[in-house]
Amino acid sequence: MAELKTFLPGDTLVMKKNHACSKSAKSFLVMMAASDVKIKCINCGREITVPLIKIEKSIKNVISQKEN
Numbered sequence: 001m002a003e004l005k006t007f008l009p010g011d012t013l014v015m016k017k018n019h020a021c022s023k024s025a026k027s028f029l030v031m032m033a034a035s036d037v038k039i040k041c042i043n044c045g046r047e048i049t050v051p052l053i054k055i056e057k058s059i060k061n062v063i064s065q066k067e068n
Contacts, residue, residue, distance in 0.1 A: 005056055009033055010065035012042070015058050019043065026060070 007013060011030045019025040025043035032038040037055050040047045 005059045005062050007033060007059075007062045008065070012063040012065075013039060013055075013059050014061040014063065016060045017058065019046075021046065 007030050009030050009032060013028045013030060015026045015028065017026070019028075019041050021041060021044035025041055027042045028039040028048075029042055030037065031040050031047065033052075035052055036049050037052055038047060038049045039055070
C-alpha cells in the first residue's frame with residue numbers, strides 16, 4: 001500500500017510534473033490543507049485548489065516548513 005504524504009500549510013510540495021508556467025516550476029507552497037488543498041506556484045504565484053486525493057498522487061517530495 002502506498003504511503004500517504006502528510007503536509008501542513010507553509011510546507012513546500014515538489015511535484016512529479018511541471019506547472020504550465022515554466023519547464024522548471026515544480027514547487028508549490030501549501031496555503032490550506034483540508035479535503036481540498038490550496039497551493040500556490042512559487043514561480044508564477046498562481047493559486048490552485050485541488051482535491052486532496054488527486055494531489056497526493058502528484059507529490060514527489062514534501063519539504064516541511066521546519067526544514068526551511
